[in-house]
Amino acid sequence: MDEESRINILRESIMQIVQDEEEKDRKAAGQPAQQATEQKERIQLNCQVNAAGEFEIACITAGVGNGWEFRPEVLKESLSLWNDAQCFLDHSWFGHSLKDLAGVIYSPAWDEGIQGITAKLRPAGPSKVLLQELGAEMLSQEHKPDVGFSADILFTAQGKKVEKILRVFSVDLVFDPARGGAFLRALNSRIKELGMAEEVKLNNSGGQPGPAALEKDAEAIRQLLDIQKQQQTLADEAEKVRAIRVQMCEYLLTSGLAAAKLPAAVSERVRKQFAGMVFEPTELSQAIEDARALVSELTGGMIVNGPGAIHGMYSSGDQLQAAVDDLLGAERDEDKKNLKVASLQGIRELYLTLTGDLNMHGGYHPEHVKLATTADFTGLVKNALNKIVVQKWTELGRAGYDWWRSIVVTEHFNNLNTITGTLVGTVGALPTVAEGAEYTELAVGDSPETADFVKYGGYIPLTLELIDRDETRKLRAYPAELASAGLRKLSALVAAIFTDGNNYGPTMADTGTLFNATAVTTKGGHKNYLTTALSASEWEIVSQAVYKQPMLIKQATGLYGTGPAMALSPRYCLVPRALKVTAMKILYPAWENTSGIHSENMQQGAIGDVLVVPEWTDVTDWAAAVDPRLAPAIFVGERFGLMPEIFIAGNEMDPAVFMNDESRLKVRHFLAVWVNDFRPLHRSVVAG
Secondary structure: OOHHHHHHHHHHHHHHHHHHHHHHHHHHOOOOOOOOEEEEEEEEEEEEEOOOOOEEEEEEEOEEEOOEEEOHHHHHHOHHHHOOOEEEEOOOOOOOOHHHEEEEEEEEEEEOOOOEEEEEEEEOOOOHHHHHHHHHHHHHOOOOOOEEEEEEEEEEEEOOEEEEEEEEEEEEEEEOOOOOOOOOOOOOHHHHHOOOOOOOOEOOOOOOEOHHHHHHHHHHHHHHHHHHHHHHHHHHHHHHHHHHHHHHHHHHHHHHHHHHOOOHHHHHHHHHHHOOOOOOHHHHHHHHHHHHHHHHHHHHHHHOOOOOOOOOOOOHHHHHHHHHHHHHOOOOOHHHOOOOOOOOOOHHHHHHHHHOOOOOOOOOOHHHOOOOOOOOHHHHHHHHHHHHHHHHHHHHHHHHHOHHHHOEEEEEOOOOOOEEEEEEOOOOOOOOOOOOOOOOOOOOOEEEEEEOOEEEEEEEEEEHHHHHOOOHHHHHHHHHHHHHHHHHHHHHHHHHHHHHHHHOOOEOOOOOEOOOOOOOOOOOOOOOEEOOOOOHHHHHHHHHHHHOOEOOOOOOOOOOOOOOEOOOOOOEEEEOHHHHHHHHHHHOHHHOOOOOOHHHHHOOOOOOEEEEOOOOOOOOOEEEEOOOOOOOOEEEEEOOOOOOEEEEEOOOOOHHHHHHOEEEEEEEEEEEEEEOOOOOEEEEOOOO
């Protein structure tokens, strides 16, 4: 067998290996064998230059090229994608440079004669002179340079049939293009992953690979075989190591069970659990301890004689609290979930049972009390209502009203003094210290922001008439409303940071508003305010702006904006409800469904999330924020808890009971919300 025949056989073998590997990958991922795949190909183009110096290009023609079948209807559907495609000098796998820009494609049209797409190429950009010179030579010389155009496109395919062209990245001027029409060169993505990208050039004699290409294929095959041998060697070594670990674990299992002295049946059960496995010693120890506990539980009654074990003791107060929780719809405490209690018929029954106030005077009458207990009516009801507040708070949070948790830092304070949030500066660069010279003081300052606690609250009357009418359903609704009011208040306070001051935010200690377009090298300049609508490209612009924000060194002339870059990109995109889908298509590429798929390439691998701000009514304004765990900006201070507190005043000596025949359900909330740093935030207010 000659060398060329051997290489052809090896070529077929390697392609079969690649196809088999792809099939395995699809099966492992649970995909059908013919599921649509996405490929990126560089397709060679025919071209000619017209008298005006503009290239006439046959962008792509129907047919089969390097195994991919492009049908006329697929090409016709992609016609609009070729308009305004850029032309660069040479291909680039890592992004084009502006200096390589040579022209722009326009006026794409379908040509029935060639069954393909034609277009015009207008020279433009830093490299247009080279494009024009080559065009002139190709028009004037009989022996033309070996120069042509190659299209860089993205498409989906079913098997080897192209289903849809998704995007035309560029149409580039390259040296030594493949001869003939379209589809004469493509890069096999599977082989490229193995480090052996192959370029097939077809000659004029019949489409067979030339000697240079065959030699290149042979070298690629030899490299692949070497890689397979290395992988097999590593797999063999790993299997040997695993066998040794299994043997060591077997010794550990035997010695551990011998020392445990468990009953034979239990010991055998543990042995079966770990036999033939690789495990950590702590896993075996835990299993042995669990087995001991089980044996002790099963055999303890046979050793100790006496009364049965007492699993729990409950007072009348515990039973009443469980009954009140059930009555008002609050979740019981964990240790009382299995407690059996009689159901209350309503709030009136509870009130009369605990107060004996048959004439509804609002007092305590022990002679009529039906149950002797230290529990009181207001305390039991308050506990149940506070539980409902927690439940409702959690439910509303899941519905989206706790969006602010993602962008704030919450702190607890032990008093109501004015809060000073200090942002300490960093050191820009360490200066050189000459031998024997003194060290100089480093410029490190701070930017203090202050905030005061604000008390929010109110009360809801719990009238004796409500109790006498037994309006339990209304009472059950009160705490839910209080929880909703508290959570919505917090949401509104954080949302207002972005909209206060005519959308510029509060004024900070450096005299600048939170959001402004002033350069950071001036006092109060924050450079975090734009007026452009949300889009994938605009999100990238904002992300870069936040990333480049200089860290604080010191608030002093000559030092403003001179710190090193913060080097953090925003994680959260804050939008009104009207922009939710737009934002999701940008941050979650799978949501994008337009033909351009801009976000697929710009946001691939990005980490981000969309936060809908309920209080924002402008349908075009949006903002960005960095993860507060990396760079905190907004702070929420709480004094007695992040959730509002509920109190009930219902003693007969209380003025409201005496004057109004009502107990009062009071809610109280101490909060402080402030901004400590402008750098992690960015605001875009769109005119109109």
